[in-house]
Amino acid sequence: MTAGSAIQIPSRLPLLLTHEGVLLPGSTMRTSVDSPRNMQLVRSRLLKGTSLRSTIIGVIPNTSDPTSDCDDLPSLHRIGTAALAVQVVGSNWPKPRYTLLVTGLCRFQILQLLKEKPYPVAEVEQLDRLEQFTNQHKSEEELGELSEQFYKYAVQLVEMLDMSVPAVAKLRHLLDNLPREALPDILTSIIRTSNQEKLQILDAVRLEERFKVTIPLLVRQIEGLKLLQKTRKPKQDDDKRVVAIRPNRRISHIPSTTEDEEEEEDHDDVVMLEKKIRTSSMSEQALKVCLKEIKRLKKMPQSMPEYALTRNYLELMVELPWNKSTKDRLEIRAARILLDNDHYAMEKLKKRVLEYLAVRQLKNNLKGPILCFVGPPGVGKTSVGRSIAKTLGREFHRIALGGVCDQSDIRGHRRTYVGSMPGRIINGLKTVGVNNPVFLLDEVDKLGKSLQGDPAAALLEVLDPEQNHSFTDHYLNVAFDLSQVLFIATANTTATIPPALLDRMEIIQVPGYTQEEKIEIAHRHLIPKQLEQHGLTPQQIQIPQVTTLDIITRYTREAGVRSLDRKLGAICRAVAVKVAEGQHKETKSDRAEVGEEDCKEHVTEDAKTESISDTADLALPPEMPILIDFHALKDILGPPMYEKEVSERLSQPGVAIGLAWTPLGGEIMFVEASRMDGEGQLTLTGQLGDVMKESAHLAISWLRSNAKRYQLTNASGSFDLLDNTDIHLHFPAGAVTKDGPSAGVTIVTCLASLFSERLVCSDVAMTGEITLRGLVLPVGGIKDKVLAAHRAGLKRIIIPRRNEKDLEEIAVNVRQDLTFVMASCLDEVLNAAFDGGFAVKPRVERVNSKL
Numbered sequence: 135m136t137a138g139s140a141i142q143i144p145s146r147l148p149l150l151l152t153h154e155g156v157l158l159p160g161s162t163m164r165t166s167v168d169s170p171r172n173m174q175l176v177r178s179r180l181l182k183g184t185s186l187r188s189t190i191i192g193v194i195p196n197t198s199d200p201t202s203d204c205d206d207l208p209s210l211h212r213i214g215t216a217a218l219a220v221q222v223v224g225s226n227w228p229k230p231r232y233t234l235l236v237t238g239l240c241r242f243q244i245l246q247l248l249k250e251k252p253y254p255v256a257e258v259e260q261l262d263r264l265e266q267f268t269n270q271h272k273s274e275e276e277l278g279e280l281s282e283q284f285y286k287y288a289v290q291l292v293e294m295l296d297m298s299v300p301a302v303a304k305l306r307h308l309l310d311n312l313p314r315e316a317l318p319d320i321l322t323s324i325i326r327t328s329n330q331e332k333l334q335i336l337d338a339v340r341l342e343e344r345f346k347v348t349i350p351l352l353v354r355q356i357e358g359l360k361l362l363q364k365t366r367k368p369k370q371d372d373d374k375r376v377v378a379i380r381p382n383r384r385i386s387h388i389p390s391t392t393e394d395e396e397e398e399e400d401h402d403d404v405v406m407l408e409k410k411i412r413t414s415s416m417s418e419q420a421l422k423v424c425l426k427e428i429k430r431l432k433k434m435p436q437s438m439p440e441y442a443l444t445r446n447y448l449e450l451m452v453e454l455p456w457n458k459s460t461k462d463r464l465e466i467r468a469a470r471i472l473l474d475n476d477h478y479a480m481e482k483l484k485k486r487v488l489e490y491l492a493v494r495q496l497k498n499n500l501k502g503p504i505l506c507f508v509g510p511p512g513v514g515k516t517s518v519g520r521s522i523a524k525t526l527g528r529e530f531h532r533i534a535l536g537g538v539c540d541q542s543d544i545r546g547h548r549r550t551y552v553g554s555m556p557g558r559i560i561n562g563l564k565t566v567g568v569n570n571p572v573f574l575l576d577e578v579d580k581l582g583k584s585l586q587g588d589p590a591a592a593l594l595e596v597l598d599p600e601q602n603h604s605f606t607d608h609y610l611n612v613a614f615d616l617s618q619v620l621f622i623a624t625a626n627t628t629a630t631i632p633p634a635l636l637d638r639m640e641i642i643q644v645p646g647y648t649q650e651e652k653i654e655i656a657h658r659h660l661i662p663k664q665l666e667q668h669g670l671t672p673q674q675i676q677i678p679q680v681t682t683l684d685i686i687t688r689y690t691r692e693a694g695v696r697s698l699d700r701k702l703g704a705i706c707r708a709v710a711v712k713v714a715e716g717q718h719k720e721t722k723s724d725r726a727e728v729g730e731e732d733c734k735e736h737v738t739e740d741a742k743t744e745s746i747s748d749t750a751d752l753a754l755p756p757e758m759p760i761l762i763d764f765h766a767l768k769d770i771l772g773p774p775m776y777e778k779e780v781s782e783r784l785s786q787p788g789v790a791i792g793l794a795w796t797p798l799g800g801e802i803m804f805v806e807a808s809r810m811d812g813e814g815q816l817t818l819t820g821q822l823g824d825v826m827k828e829s830a831h832l833a834i835s836w837l838r839s840n841a842k843r844y845q846l847t848n849a850s851g852s853f854d855l856l857d858n859t860d861i862h863l864h865f866p867a868g869a870v871t872k873d874g875p876s877a878g879v880t881i882v883t884c885l886a887s888l889f890s891e892r893l894v895c896s897d898v899a900m901t902g903e904i905t906l907r908g909l910v911l912p913v914g915g916i917k918d919k920v921l922a923a924h925r926a927g928l929k930r931i932i933i934p935r936r937n938e939k940d941l942e943e944i945a946v947n948v949r950q951d952l953t954f955v956m957a958s959c960l961d962e963v964l965n966a967a968f969d970g971g972f973a974v975k976p977r978v979e980r981v982n983s984k985l
């Protein structure tokens with residue numbers, strides 16, 4: 135292809151007949167192929183052909199191809215465009231069909247049709263030169279004035295468009311670099327022209343004629359653009375681009391169509407948004423990002439998915455409380471009163487919270503530790519968090535973290551994803567609308583981990599006072615200052631909180647309540663709350679303390695007060711039905727005497743409470759107040775769920791009561807053992823963890839090595855306890871996995887009872903880890919365990935001596951009810967567990983019989 139040599143198209147060309155669209159040399163067109171002849175051409179020529187020549191076809195415009203290949207070929211348009219098939223895309227469904235991408239090369243004229251089937255082929259004559267455009271000077275000279283005029287208009291048109299758009303810049307470049315003779319075809323395919331006009335240009339084989347036909351089209355386009363720009367407000371040049379890339383707007387039409395109006399409205403919205411951004415108090419960095427985004431938004435057509443995305447983003451940025459905060463009104467005395475009023479007991483927690491608030495009042499910054507309340511469910515952790523917000527006069531927001539296993543939940547998704555959104559922290563800030571709320575991170579111990587990253591790691595940044603002034607949510611992509619937010623966390627156990635997170639927080643244990651505390655909480659807080667919720671008054675229902683105690687001991691077994699609250703709710707519901715029924719009867723019978731007005735009072739609840747004092751006698755049916763005694767309790771809640779089973783279960787040797795700690799509070803745990811003939815095997819059941827299994831082996835080993843000392847024998851009287859004997863140890867509540875070393879002393883006691891055939895005292899519970907040499911080591915969760923023993927009505931508790939200090943945390947009334955035995959070795963445990971001790975003494979009878 136040397137410079138100046140003309141490139142020739144083949145003299146025989148297969149013909150593609152198109153009905154819609156006119157392909158001009160130098161432009162590209164996509165056309166669909168579905169008629170039989172055209173399909174044949176694609177199949178046998180384009181798909182099978184291997185040379186470049188085979189991809190050159192003749193495109194004949196304005197000629198519809200017959201739908202059946204038997205039909206005669208219609209008369210063909212005389213002039214066509216030789217084209218290069220650049221791409222063939224096919225699909226077979228719902229019917230076979232191809233789409234062809236063709237680029238026009240040059241004009242040709244049909245000389246003679248050579249064949250019609252399976253697709254038409256014609257002998258053609260090339261009309262345009264197809265050259266490497268190197269002979270610019272020559273063409274300029276030839277065309278002279280006409281070409282100059284055309285060029286001027288073309289430049290004017292392109293300059294009206296937005297040069298920052300790459301396609302426009304490229305067009306400008308082409309104008310300067312292409313030979314002028316190529317320009318009419320190219321520009322006609324860019325500007326808005328009808329098919330008929332394009333056909334005219336195609337038919338204009340002489341260059342001069344082509345210029346003449348194209349110039350009015352260019353002028354028309356320029357005028358149209360001018361008109362449109364005039365009708366729009368004088369705005370940024372960006373709009374030119376919007377004009378240019380809107381394909382279906384009739385530029386030459388009257389400007390104020392409804393479409394335009396809609397766009398105006400949208401534009402107004404965007405302007406409003408920009409105003410909001412400028413007036414909002416966001417950080418400098420955020421402002422910069424927002425202004426950049428709004429600039430992009432203005433240039434973007436609304437149909438683009440990114441438009442909505444960007445807009446949502448900007449709206450969120452405007453809504454976020456960058457600088458908006460509530461004023462703290464902190465008065466320690468008032469805070470103490472409020473905390474005391476809202477919550478009974480929990481002295482330690484309230485004390486620490488007040489200390490925390492006092493330091494805040496003096497120092498006025500939050501760079502203290504993050505408080506984390508750890509305790510069983512229903513002990514008021516969330517509710518204390520809410521009270522803290524109330525005392526500070528701050529907004530409160532709870533973020534439930536249970537089950538969260540994706541770090542995007544905390545940090546948000548990057549905006550590149552469809553459906554991306556900010557994380558929970560930023561969302562929470564948007565919800566409360568201020569930048570200094572109290573955020574309660576609920577259940578931090580239940581954070582999960584998954585392939586989507588570790589949410590706990592994301593929380594680290596949020597909770598670190600040194601870092602959180604520039605917390606960057608992935609969605610926002612700019613830093614947000616979280617340093618004013620007061621974070622409080624809650625958890626059921628510290629065991630599953632990731633260590634790094636634990637390190638950032640100050641743990642405050644919130645143990646379960648004693649029965650007395652629960653009674654007080656019920657009467658001071660829960661019952662009044664339930665009465666109010668059910669529209670009842672104390673004149674209508676009375677729950678004496680003994681009944682509350684019954685509910686606590688026989689219908690609930692929990693460390694907190696949540697199910698107690700539910701049971702009280704159930705009672706209130708049942709009473710509400712009775713009261714409503716009673717009122718109905720009352721109103722019916724009284725109607726004649728009392729009259730309509732009073733009847734209304736009975737029905738509306740608000741009026742009811744107010745009218746109690748003056749119309750009490752009338753409003754209350756005779757049996758009021760309904761007294762909830764044990765029978766009523768049975769009627770409403772059904773038979774008691776928990777009975778005191780302790781003494782029953784300890785009626786045979788081989789059973790001992792241990793104390794266990796669970797995230798739901800302390801529990802008492804029966805350990806059962808039995809022996810049978812066998813080969814010295816130990817069977818353990820009840821879903822035990824490895825540590826617990828080891829404790830069982832330790833216990834057996836210790837007992838075997840001390841069997842002689844304690845005169846423990848197997849069934850056949852041998853001191854080798856496992857000789858011909860199998861032992862089975864079971865920990866009931868088999869569905870719950872148990873682990874931990876603290877059952878050691880209980881297993882020893884249980885086995886000692888089995889082998890000595892003596893009963894363990896029925897009011898003793900114990901906890902403690904053992905060593906092989908018979909020492910008792912300290913364990914955790916003493917307070918919860920003691921409360922559980924107290925709930926179960928046990929009287930004596932054996933704990934490791936080194937746990938003695940933990941008893942100070944236990945309420946005095948509970949301590950008074952219980953006797954504590956401090957044990958530092960297993961001898962002491964056994965002595966305390968059995969009536970009359972478990973002293974080392976010879977078994978007189980057996981010794982006698984041997985003699």
Ligand code: ADP
Nearest residue numbers: 476477478511512513514515516517655659695
């Ligand atoms: P948690 O967050 O520990 O699971 P909640 O804070 O949800 O428990 O408490 C459950 C219910 O018990 C709440 O209605 C709360 O008001 C009530 N409650 C718990 N402890 C107390 C208390 N000491 N005084 C008054 N109400 C309490």
